[in-house]
Amino acid sequence: MQTAHYQQARLTRDPRFDGRFFVAVTSTGIYCRPICPAPLPKEENVRYFDSAVAAAEAGFRPCLRCRPDSAPASWAWKGTDTTLERALRLIDEGALVQGSVSRLAERLGISSRYLTRLFQNGTGTSPKRYALYQQLLFAKSLLQQTGLPVAEVAFAAGFGSIRRFNDCFRERLQMTPSDLRRQPGKAGDNGELTLFLSYRPPYNWQHLRDFLRPRLIPGLEWITDHSYGRSLTLDNGQHGYFTATHDAARHGFRVALHLSQPTVLLPVVRTLRRLLDLDADSGCIDDHLRPLLASLGGPVPGLRLPGTLSLFEAGVRAILGQQVSVSAAHKLVAQLVEAYGQTGPGPTGEMRLFPSPEVLAETDLAELRLPGRRKQTLIDLACLFRDEPQTAADPGRWLQLSGIGPWTVQYARMRGLSESDIWLGGDLGVQRALRQHDVTFDPAAAAPWRSYLTLNLWSLT
DNA sequence: CGGAATTAATG
DNA sequence: CATTCTCCTGGG
Numbered sequence: 001m002q003t004a005h006y007q008q009a010r011l012t013r014d015p016r017f018d019g020r021f022f023v024a025v026t027s028t029g030i031y032c033r034p035i036c037p038a039p040l041p042k043e044e045n046v047r048y049f050d051s052a053v054a055a056a057e058a059g060f061r062p063c064l065r066c067r068p069d070s071a072p073a074s075w076a077w078k079g080t081d082t083t084l085e086r087a088l089r090l091i092d093e094g095a096l097v098q099g100s101v102s103r104l105a106e107r108l109g110i111s112s113r114y115l116t117r118l119f120q121n122g123t124g125t126s127p128k129r130y131a132l133y134q135q136l137l138f139a140k141s142l143l144q145q146t147g148l149p150v151a152e153v154a155f156a157a158g159f160g161s162i163r164r165f166n167d168c169f170r171e172r173l174q175m176t177p178s179d180l181r182r183q184p185g186k187a188g189d190n191g192e193l194t195l196f197l198s199y200r201p202p203y204n205w206q207h208l209r210d211f212l213r214p215r216l217i218p219g220l221e222w223i224t225d226h227s228y229g230r231s232l233t234l235d236n237g238q239h240g241y242f243t244a245t246h247d248a249a250r251h252g253f254r255v256a257l258h259l260s261q262p263t264v265l266l267p268v269v270r271t272l273r274r275l276l277d278l279d280a281d282s283g284c285i286d287d288h289l290r291p292l293l294a295s296l297g298g299p300v301p302g303l304r305l306p307g308t309l310s311l312f313e314a315g316v317r318a319i320l321g322q323q324v325s326v327s328a329a330h331k332l333v334a335q336l337v338e339a340y341g342q343t344g345p346g347p348t349g350e351m352r353l354f355p356s357p358e359v360l361a362e363t364d365l366a367e368l369r370l371p372g373r374r375k376q377t378l379i380d381l382a383c384l385f386r387d388e389p390q391t392a393a394d395p396g397r398w399l400q401l402s403g404i405g406p407w408t409v410q411y412a413r414m415r416g417l418s419e420s421d422i423w424l425g426g427d428l429g430v431q432r433a434l435r436q437h438d439v440t441f442d443p444a445a446a447a448p449w450r451s452y453l454t455l456n457l458w459s460l461t
Numbered sequence: 462c463g464g465a466a467t468t469a470a471t472g
Numbered sequence: 473c474a475t476t477c478t479c480c481t482g483g484g
Contacts, residue, residue: 101469113473116470128469128479161481168479 314416
């Protein structure tokens with residue numbers, strides 16, 4: 001995109017460009033989202049950056065009004081380098097909070113030297129600096145949105161020491177954490193954290209809600225016309241729940257989050273954003289699919305890809321959905337959760353947690369009305385997750401288990417990893433839609449958004 | 462704030 | 473790959 005488009009978008013404060021670029025003002029040293037309500041700066045004082053980090057590297061600090069830390073994420077980097085994109089994703093999932101840069105490079109199958117080169121070219125900064133800045137922006141949003149004590153904010157954002165947190169914060173954001181401490185007034189925690197998570201319109205909440213509704217597992221999830229919530233189980237064994245309420249006017253969700261203990265929150269928020277598919281570029285995706293779906297009335301505008309909480313859950317739902325209707329699969333999942341899901345305190349009394357691999361690996365699934373072979377497949381998958389989590393993290397490796405074929409793997413990738421380019425050509429629902437509407441097209445033309453093509457076809461039946 | 466030990470960036 | 477530079481954290 002060229003400067004003329006940026007200019008147009010900022011002058012109209014177009015929310016469809018929120019998070020896709022940032023506007024830095026040389027006269028103030030501050031950078032903003034294109035939607036910033038502040039008076040429009042003169043063009044001669046404006047510089048455009050395609051990421052917040054890039055603006056920071058040029059010496060600008062985030063605006064306190066439009067809060068660039070709350071902008072939806074954008075993966076649309078100029079170089080469209082898939083390795084770099086994967087690296088950015090992994091870092092955003094916390095790869096550098098726990099592991100080292102060399103470990104990340106190893107995971108990506110490249111040398112750490114090459115990784116830093118990719119970063120220098122693509123983002124204008126180094127991996128560590130990029131990661132640190134994401135942590136700082138997240139900390140900033142917590143300071144402004146919640147009443148969490150500063151020390152807990154540091155911890156939640158993945159810092160190991162307050163000292164270092166303060167230093168970095170000062171240096172990169174040009175203010176201190178206590179400067180940003182929310183004004184007193186709003187009550188402290190009763191264990192609840194309220195966050196606002198924004199998206200880039202269009203966002204088709206009705207469609208997402210109507211997708212989730214027939215799949216809703218009682219006790220595990222809850223839904224109203226304007227909200228969706230569910231229980232959470234975290235990697236560290238912690239549990240909690242959230243309720244996300246849609247706010248169309250503000251282009252986002254107000255999320256109430258309850259966790260059993262304070263924890264590193266960054267990955268939790270990433271997961272919530274993935275569940276609701278907040279970072280998708282619906283405008284681009286819809287434009288891309290429009291020619292293919294023209295004879296069907298065009299794509300569903302703002303269609304989002306609903307994720308599952310974990311890859312394991314996606315795998316379980318996929319196995320239970322093999323060769324059966326949505327409602328039959330739904331009954332099975334509900335039975336499974338009812339029989340094997342632990343209970344915990346929820347928003348309205350008892351709540352169910354999705355059964356863990358450890359629990360399912362130890363059971364015979366006698367409670368479930370399911371062919372014995374399929375039960376065994378489920379148990380095998382649970383064992384894989386329990387015994388070899390590294391292997392289980394790649395659905396491609398599940399194929400070695402009997403009873404798991406390409407459909408299951410692809411479904412799990414689409415819902416559990418939110419991969420955007422999954423074409424479920426063999427899926428019954430997709431085939432029925434294609435037959436009913438008598439369409440022929442080459443799904444390859446939808447790349448890299450074939451998951452959204454699949455969803456569009458599902459919505460036709 | 463300063464310094465030691467470790468890790469990351471770079472030619 | 474080796475040198476320089478930055479990050480990280482405990483303790484004062």
